[in-house]
Amino acid sequence: MAEDPKQDAEQTAAVAEVDKFADALGPFVLAAQKTRMPMVFTNATVSGDPVVFANRAFHELTGFGDDEVCGTDFYDLMARGVGSDAVAQIREAFAGTADSEPEIKFKRSDGTEFCASLFISPVVAEDGTTLQHFISLADHTSDREKQSQCEMLIDELNHRVKNILSTVQSITRQALRGATDPATIRESIESRIFALSRSHDLLSHQNWEGADLREVVDAALEPFRGASGFAERFRIDGPAVRLPPKVTLALGIALHELATNAVKYGALSNDSGTVAIDWSIAAAPGGDRLRIFWQESGGPPVTPPDTRGFGSQILERGLAHELGGMVTLDYRRAGVVCSIDLAAPGKLMNG
């Protein structure tokens, strides 16, 4: 800038103008300098509205230094890097023909963007000539960020709600397919809906960030341990493992299906059978694995079913599909064994 003597002279004049301005207005200038609202005064008697004063908040918002701002036409300053629509809006605002305060995406000196409304008020002399423009900017950048985060959450919510409705449709269809007795159909639908609901409770209590495997097991088994009186017949053991939401929901319904089968045909269908649920993390060449075992014993001798019901289909194919892991359901004579093998969380990034 120093290479251009004309520019240099203009800037010196502008700085002198600011000093004059500060002397004349005293405490008001101090207040304007310190307020957190970005504001600028321009000289409206000169074409282009060169800036005569810009406060600290303006420098902070825009990243422009005093040397870049003072003496520079305000319009040029603000029009840097904005789209042609925004240039027209700034023009209208200056001409006083805009219907409302324009909200414009500006570029800072470092190229990053901020979003602000421009409030432009003319300072008019008694003879009607406009002496100055007083311009304040309301920064909406964080509001806009919050809004777009909100929109993302609403999209995500829609996705989840519609998937839940599809899931309920699936549960209903399967219940109607397998039985004719209304009480059985109702029990089948209700118990699965409640199982889903408990998994959702777990997740919503923790902002949908995930849940501990132990909590997932407890939530899935709750109706069987409580009202059904099987509390003493489960043995649960394993280290703390944090599961992402998707795995939480899938395992919740899977454990519910296993427990339902155990009550109907397996270890919980007599007075003495037990179910052991344990898990561990094992190192493996492709990354750590989480291995979960459901092992029934002491029940009546197991005979593999002729046709595999919805529950066992959910387990073997569905769970493996959703977790990207391996699930085997083994109808051993001494008791059903289900083993679930999936990438240990940390590798499971999809929520």
Place this chain on the structure above:
Amino acid sequence: MDKVLAGRQILVVEDEMMVLWNIEAVLADLGCRDVAVAATCEQAIALIRDRRFDVAMLDVNLGGETSYAAADVLACNGVPFLFSTGYGAHGIDVRFVDRPVIGKPYRDADLAAMLVALLPSGTEVQVG
């Protein structure tokens, strides 16, 4: 229900098991016994490269990623497809503006009609 999809090769790209079960049940009712399923784009693309499908349906949101990459490969191979989504048609990338979209949840009959409409005409499959 008519077995309008008997003998057809169908690809279903859906990451949620419970939703998938419903789709498989609907397709089974429509006579389709051989449904290929994928939970991720990567799995879907591997299947598309490996086999010839008559028609495909893709959930837009696969646990965070979109199914667009698989849709592009289908389009490239001339396999007709539809999207299923909980968002409504507005959420789908403009490059798929001409592709049919079914909103979740859907009626069996609507899904059947859309899949049948996508099948190339004059390629009736003999039901044995």
